[in-house]
Amino acid sequence: MKAPTQSRRPVDAAPILKLQGITKRFPGVVALNNVDFDVRPGEVHALLGENGAGKSTLMKVLAGKHQANEGKIILGDEEMAFENPKHAKRAGVVLIHQEQSLVPEMTVAENIFLGSLPRKPFNRVDWRKLREDTNKILETLKCGFKHDDLVGSLSIAKKQMVEIGRALAFTPQVVIFDEPTASLTDHEKPVLYDVINSLCEQGVGIVYISHRMDEIFHLSHRISVLRDGQYTGTVNTADTNEDEITRMMIGRSLELDHASKPNDFGDNLLEVRNLSVKRVFEDVSFNVRKGEIVGMYGLVGAGRSEVAETIFGLRTPSGGEVVLDGEVVKFRNSHDAVASGVALVPEDRKDQGLILGMNCRDNMTMASLTSVSSMGFMQGAKERVVYDKYHQAMKIKTPSWRQKVGNLSGGNQQKIVIGKWLHTHPKLLILDEPTRGIDVGSKSEIHTLVKDLAKSGYAVLVISSEMPEVLGLSNRIIAMYDGRVTAEFDGDNVSEDELVQAITGMGKQAQAS
């Protein structure tokens, strides 16, 4: 990515908001450990950290969605204990969500003042005041829609503006942006930047959470970093660079370990030929050899998970074919796929991977019930053997197999999902975002495991949105954009620029060998 274009001097003012020693525990995991953070009026304070580092949790504590177990929140000179988001909003701290929470059937004005519509006597809505107030806010936002437009008819970027407008309705002192550009296109971003800058000029303190270095260097005055729920420090944007920030985030400079990748490949195990699912993805072709890790890289919505689901029998292809171990396969459902030796560790472990109300052991054997039963009856002893095997092999931290998986940390949950699939003894292992939202320790353990699995002969397909993960694991990388494969790269000889171009549709012609 490009080097920072401009950096801004820190604002010299006393903080309006201070967090001191915030600790937040969830069952089985300490999400935040003694974290300090502050915001000054008129500054953009960027908060960085890997997935699962605790950024979102910190902001939820700040905005009253979670309550800290320890620590203080000081707004102005007053110590606050926000009981819920409404309380925090009234006090002037507003969180702008990653996921949009607008009502599409209502107008812009109604959405902005949802829950606090101006009233006339007898509890009637004061439509005139609503219109006037809304227009005032829309003026600040300078965006091309009117108070009576239906939110459902607006583009994603404009919806986000409405979301910001909603924050402004509370005349906030601090506004928190959680990954605001995740769903914006490049030409929509400047509009957002303008709004943020104009808020700064009005003396509002901004907390800006993002993964994107270029944005952060462009916008922020100061940068704070979280790692594994710990506060690692705050630096002035003008005095730092990307390398330092990266070191703060992951505790070391990013070194790619090409040597440990598998390098002994067998025959083609999976061959996907011109596979299509109407209106989802089109003409996707690639192959995975035995003992090889193939990375599938692309943005959310590029169709990567859908390709995986189609291989796994969860979607019916509208064209093309899947060849597994030399045979064309047509799976009617996931049961067939499992029986033929395909395993899919799904993207969303809570919704797709696990049954949260069940215990660890039962989740572990969920995909291979026949192997731990005889004549249809479950063999508790066999189940324990299976559980103990993966429990040890993967260093899963649980007090007992009776523990409900819902109480485990993300990393341990993910290990259970992977263990569950290893016990089906698959030939092809598909991992969809295998380390999303889990701690750095489990992450590197899972990476090592995946490489070991490939070395022992598994064909592995890894889908990921994280470039370091794709680069660190893959022998080959398939880039997807908008439902199509745009390029295929050698995993050891590809630059980040090339990859970024391929997944953003800029490098459609780029075809590396």
Added chain:
Amino acid sequence: MASADQPKSGLPGVKLSKAGVMSFLSAQGILIFFLLGMLAFSLFSEQFLSQSNIMTVIRQASIIGIIAIGVTVVIIGGNLDLSVGSMLSFSTVLVVDLHDKIGPTNAILLMFAFTLMIGAVNGFLIGFLRLNSLIVTLAMLSAIQGLVLIYSGGQNVDIADQEGTWFAFFGRGYLGGIAVPILLFGLLAIVVQIVMSRTGYGRRIFAVGGNPMAAVYSGIRKNWCVFSTYLISAFCVACAALVLGSRVMGSQNNVGQGYELLVLAGIILGGTSLLGGAGSIWKTVIGVLMLGFIQNGLLLMGYPYYTQWIVTWVIIILAVWLDLANKRKSLFTTHS
């Protein structure tokens, strides 16, 4: 709060904080309530705790109990079955009517076949077409009641020779001194409980009810699982029809009316969550028996039978509330 440090059950006289008492009450509330009720009934009526009365209650509860076993399986699988009431009418009318026409054996076989067919229709619509189970079984409730009336032409049916047929065994017979309906109820409960807790099939049903998407992503054929739960439910209804038809030796067109609610009441009272993925047959057995004793006790105390309706559902609301309060550690919500 101090409640965490308090023992869950304290002896009377031992100092207990208010929070400790509350948490004990809400954890064991429904059982305490039930025991208090039993105590009250036995004070007011000497017959209540007599052996013959207890056996009568269990025998009366066994029809609801047998059906509730099947519906519990459906609920664990994440769906509902409201059609069991009119299915019971249908099956009972069918088996009684056919008894004199084609003989008891054929009548029973045919009745089971037709009942399972209705279950299969439910299962197909809900499992394979993925229609909402509430709507499908509600529609079925109404449709089958219509079917019964068409079949019987509005006439009630009965068996002519009530003394001479071995068909009487299922509803009126005794084996080793215990009434056959009770034996059938117990046998079904044990078998289904074992199936649900010890077999791979049971595990799959729990998985499908607990998180259907994760079940599908684990290679479980969800559609078939859901389908099968309705067959089990239908099978249980057929067994109940056997007992009911045999005991009454005749049937009104709407004999099963309202059973779906009684069955649900028993299941909820037992503590099986309607959300699916959790519960057990034991809980349902206990819930159904509690229901039976409450109704019997009220009758013995001289209240008219319709007071049961009120009392039963008040208790259910209480049970659900206490259960929820126990989970969120407070009787009232903390957030709006």
